[in-house]
Amino acid sequence: MRPMTIPKPDLPAFLAVLTGSYLVLAPRRVGESDVVFSELDDDTPVELDFVNTVAPPKTLFFPSRETLFHIEGARRPSLHLPGSSVATGLEASASESPVSTGLEASASESPVSTGLEASASESPVSTGLESSASESSVSTGLQASAPADKPLAIFGMRSCDATGMAFLERFFAGRGFEDDTILARIRAALTMTLACHAPGPDCFCVCCEGGPWLTSAFDIQFSDLGDRLLADVRTAKGEAAVGAASTLFSPAASEDLDAWSRQVAKVDVAFERRSYIAGGTKRISLGQIPQAKWEEWAEDCQDCGGCCFVCPTCSCFTVTDRQTGDDSFDRERVWDACLYEGFTREASGHNPRAAKAERLKRRFFHKMSYQYIDVMGRHGCVGCGRCVATCMGGLDISTLLTRIHDECH
Amino acid sequence: MSATSLYRPHLAEIARIEEETPDTQTYFLAADLIDWRRAYHPGQFVELSVFGVGEAPFCLAQSPTRSDFIEVTIRRTGAVTNRLHTYRAGDVVGLRGPFGNSFPFERARGKHLLFVGGGIGLPPLRSLINYVLDHRADYRDLTVLYGARTPADRVYKNELAEWHRSSALTLVETVDRGDDTWAGHVGVVTTLLKGMTIDADATMAFTCGPPVMLKFVMAEFLALGLPPSNIVTTLERYMKCGVGKCGHCCVGHHYICVDGPVYNFDQIKRLPEAP
Numbered sequence: 289m290r291p292m293t294i295p296k297p298d299l300p301a302f303l304a305v306l307t308g309s310y311l312v313l314a315p316r317r318v319g320e321s322d323v324v325f326s327e328l329d330d331d332t333p334v335e336l337d338f339v340n341t342v343a344p345p346k347t348l349f350f351p352s353r354e355t356l357f358h359i360e361g362a363r364r365p366s367l368h369l370p371g372s373s374v375a376t377g378l379e380a381s382a383s384e385s386p387v388s389t390g391l392e393a394s395a396s397e398s399p400v401s402t403g404l405e406a407s408a409s410e411s412p413v414s415t416g417l418e419s420s421a422s423e424s425s426v427s428t429g430l431q432a433s434a435p436a437d438k439p440l441a442i443f444g445m446r447s448c449d450a451t452g453m454a455f456l457e458r459f460f461a462g463r464g465f466e467d468d469t470i471l472a473r474i475r476a477a478l479t480m481t482l483a484c485h486a487p488g489p490d491c492f493c494v495c496c497e498g499g500p501w502l503t504s505a506f507d508i509q510f511s512d513l514g515d516r517l518l519a520d521v522r523t524a525k526g527e528a529a530v531g532a533a534s535t536l537f538s539p540a541a542s543e544d545l546d547a548w549s550r551q552v553a554k555v556d557v558a559f560e561r562r563s564y565i566a567g568g569t570k571r572i573s574l575g576q577i578p579q580a581k582w583e584e585w586a587e588d589c590q591d592c593g594g595c596c597f598v599c600p601t602c603s604c605f606t607v608t609d610r611q612t613g614d615d616s617f618d619r620e621r622v623w624d625a626c627l628y629e630g631f632t633r634e635a636s637g638h639n640p641r642a643a644k645a646e647r648l649k650r651r652f653f654h655k656m657s658y659q660y661i662d663v664m665g666r667h668g669c670v671g672c673g674r675c676v677a678t679c680m681g682g683l684d685i686s687t688l689l690t691r692i693h694d695e696c697h
Numbered sequence: 698m699s700a701t702s703l704y705r706p707h708l709a710e711i712a713r714i715e716e717e718t719p720d721t722q723t724y725f726l727a728a729d730l731i732d733w734r735r736a737y738h739p740g741q742f743v744e745l746s747v748f749g750v751g752e753a754p755f756c757l758a759q760s761p762t763r764s765d766f767i768e769v770t771i772r773r774t775g776a777v778t779n780r781l782h783t784y785r786a787g788d789v790v791g792l793r794g795p796f797g798n799s800f801p802f803e804r805a806r807g808k809h810l811l812f813v814g815g816g817i818g819l820p821p822l823r824s825l826i827n828y829v830l831d832h833r834a835d836y837r838d839l840t841v842l843y844g845a846r847t848p849a850d851r852v853y854k855n856e857l858a859e860w861h862r863s864s865a866l867t868l869v870e871t872v873d874r875g876d877d878t879w880a881g882h883v884g885v886v887t888t889l890l891k892g893m894t895i896d897a898d899a900t901m902a903f904t905c906g907p908p909v910m911l912k913f914v915m916a917e918f919l920a921l922g923l924p925p926s927n928i929v930t931t932l933e934r935y936m937k938c939g940v941g942k943c944g945h946c947c948v949g950h951h952y953i954c955v956d957g958p959v960y961n962f963d964q965i966k967r968l969p970e971a972p
Contacts, residue, residue, distance in 0.1 A: 359748045359749065362748045362749035362750075363748075363784065364788070365708065365748045365787040367706075374821055388918075397843040408858070432938065462941065463941035463952060463955045464924060464941070464942070464955060465940035465942065466881055467703055467940075467942055468703070519737055550810070575969060598751060603942070604943060604944030605938075605942065605943050605945070606945070607704065607751065607937045608751060609749050610746065610749050615749075617706075617748060617749045619748075620792065621704070624943070624944070624945070626944060626947075631935075631945060632931070632935050632945060633935060634934070634935045635776075635778065637776070640934070640948075650947070653969065654947065659949060659950035660950050662950070663950060664767055
C-alpha cells in the first residue's frame with residue numbers, strides 16, 4: 289500500500305474502529321512523567337509526545353507472572369487449564385500441538401485419559417484425573433468459560449520495542465520448540481509503531497539497528513509530521529486496519545514525503561548518546577576482556593535484575609508451583625534474571641556462576657556476542673535505553689560496551 | 698488456556714520403587730500413554746514434576762530397548778527429590794520429554810567402549826550400556842569402571858552382579874572406603890584407569906559423575922591418548938523448561954537442554970564458558 293496520512297485529530301476515531309477486532313492499547317500518560325500502554329477511554333488522550341513507555345511491550349505478550357495450569361491434589365493430581373488469564377483466547381493452537389495428549393477437542397477419542405482435559409464427562413474411561421470444568425464448551429473442550437479475548441492492537445510502539453518483539457518472536461519459535469502461547473499472541477497482534485522524532489537522552493537505537501525508523505517488524509509505521517501522521521503500511525493486516533477506516537486516511541502527497549525525509553535526516557543526528565556497540569561486541573565475543581575488569585565492574589552490580597526486566601529482549605523465566613489451597617497449586621511461569629545468584633544454583637548447592645563477575649559476563653555474552661548473533665540474526669540490544677535509566681551501577685549495555693571499548697585494548 | 702503445550706506434563710503413575718542406596722531410589726513410571734516410551738535415545742532426559750513442589754530434569758536411566766516403564770534413578774538432594782522420596786507406588790508424577798541430544802551410539806559402532814561412572818553418574822551410562830548389550834555385535838570390547846563412595850552407595854546392585862557374571866562386558870568396581878563386606882578395589886575410580894592399555898583411536902570413552910571426578914577422569918583419558926572427540930560426557934545444569942526457553946542451562950551460546958546434554962571433550966573445550 290502506498291503511504292497514507294491521517295490528521296492527528298482523527299487518530300482516536302481510527303483506533304475506535306479497530307476496537308471491533310482488537311483490544312486496542314495506546315500510550316497514555318499516568319502521573320507526571322510515566323507513559324504506559326493502556327486501553328482507550330474518553331478521559332485520557334493518546335500520548336504522542338513521549339520518549340517511551342516505562343515497561344517494554346513484551347509484558348503484554350509474555351507477562352511477568354502467568355499461570356500455566358492449575359493442579360488439584362499433589363500426589364493424585366488433576367491438571368486444569370486456567371479459566372481466564374492474561375490474553376486468553378489468543379492461544380488457539382493447543383489442539384494442533386503434537387505434544388499435547390490430553391487437551392484435544394474431544395476427549396472421547398482418547399482411550400484413556402491422561403489428565404489435562406477440560407471436559408470430563410466425554411471420556412469413556414474415567415481415571416479420576418479429569419478436570420471438573422463443567423462450564424467448558426463441549427464443542428471444543430478447549431475454551432474456558434470466558435469468551436475468547438481479542439488480539440492486541442498496539443498503537444505507538446517505539447521502533448526499538450518493535451525490533452525487540454521481532455527478536456522475541458524469533459526466540460520463542462527457535463531451537464525446535466515453539467512456545468505456541470506466546471507466539472500466537474505476538475502473531476495475532478496488530479503492531480502500529482510510532483517512529484521517534486525526538487530521541488531521549490538514554491536512547492541509542494541508532495547504534496543498535498533498532499530505530500529510529502524501521503523497514504520491517506511492524507504492520508503500520510506512523511511518523512509524526514506535526515498536524516498529521518504519515519502511515520507506512522507494510523502488511524495485509526495493516527492494510528485491513530487502514531481499509532476499515534479508509535475515510536480517515538488520504539494518500540500521502542509529495543510534500544508529506546519530503547517532510548518525512550527532512551525529519552529522518554534531522555533525527556539521525558539528534559541522538560546525544562553514542563554507544564560503541566561493535567567494538568564491545570567484538571571483545572566480548574573473542575574473550576578479550578580481562579577477568580579483573582569483569583570483577584571490577586561487577587562490584588557495581590546490585591543483583592537487582594532490573595536491566596533484565598526492563599529489557600525488550602530478555603526472556604528468561606523460572607517455573608514454580610504456588611500453593612493456592614490445601615492441596616491445590618498453580619504452576620506459574622515467572623520472569624527470572626541471569627544476574628540473580630540462584631539462577632544457576634543446582635540442588636546439590638553447586639553453582640557454576642556463584643561469582644557476580646561470572647553472571648555479569650554471562651549477561652553480556654548472551655546479549656552481545658557473535659555466537660548469539662549467529663543464532664538470533666542480530667545481537668540482543670535494541671537500544672531502547674531502559675537499562676541506562678534503570679541500572680544504578682552504570683552496567684547498562686550502552687555504558688558498559690563503551691567502557692569495554694575505552695578500557696580494554 | 699494459557700499453558701503452552703510445551704510445559705504441560707503427562708501424568709505418570711509410579712508403578713514400583715526400588716531402593717538403590719540409602720538416599721537413592723529408582724522409580725518405574727507407568728507410561729502406557731507416552732508414545733515415546735521406547736522411542737527415546739540413551740542420553741536423553743525428562744523433566745519430572747512433583748506437583749506442588751516443582752519440576753527437575755533427570756536422565757532416562759534405562760535403555761529404550763529394555764523397559765516398559767520410564768525409569769529414573771534419583772538421589773534425595775533438593776526440594777523436588779526430597780518430596781519425591783516420600784512418594785509410594787500409586788502416586789502420580791508429571792513427565793515431559795524426552796529432551797536433549799543423545800550419546801553418539803552410531804558413531805561408537807565398531808569401537809571399543811570404555812565407561813567410567815561415579816556414584817549417581819552410573820544411571821545415564823546404564824541407558825547406553827544396556828543399549829550396547831542389546832546390540833552387542835555392533836561394538837567391540839565393552840569395559841565398565843564404576844566407583845562409589847562406599848559399598849552401600851553402589852546403585853543397581855543386582856545388575857552389577859549380573860554384569861560381573863556376564864562375558865559380554867568387563868566390569869571393574871572400586872569404592873572410596875571399603876567395609877567388611879567389600880573384597881574389591883578400594884580407591885577413587887581414576888586409579889582403575891592408571892596403567893590401562895587401550896587402542897586409543899579405536900576406543901570411545903563415556904563418563905559421568907561428580908564434577909571433581911570428571912576433571913580427573915578427563916585428564917586420565919587424555920593421558921591414555923584418547924582423542925578429545927572420543928571422550929563423551931553428559932553435562933548437568935539447573936534447568937526449568939527443557940526446551941531452550943527459560944535460559945537457566947545456557948553455557949556459552951549453548952542451551953544444554955537442547956544442544957546437549959551430551960558433549961564430547963572437543964566440543965566442551967570450545968564452549969566459551971567451559972564448565
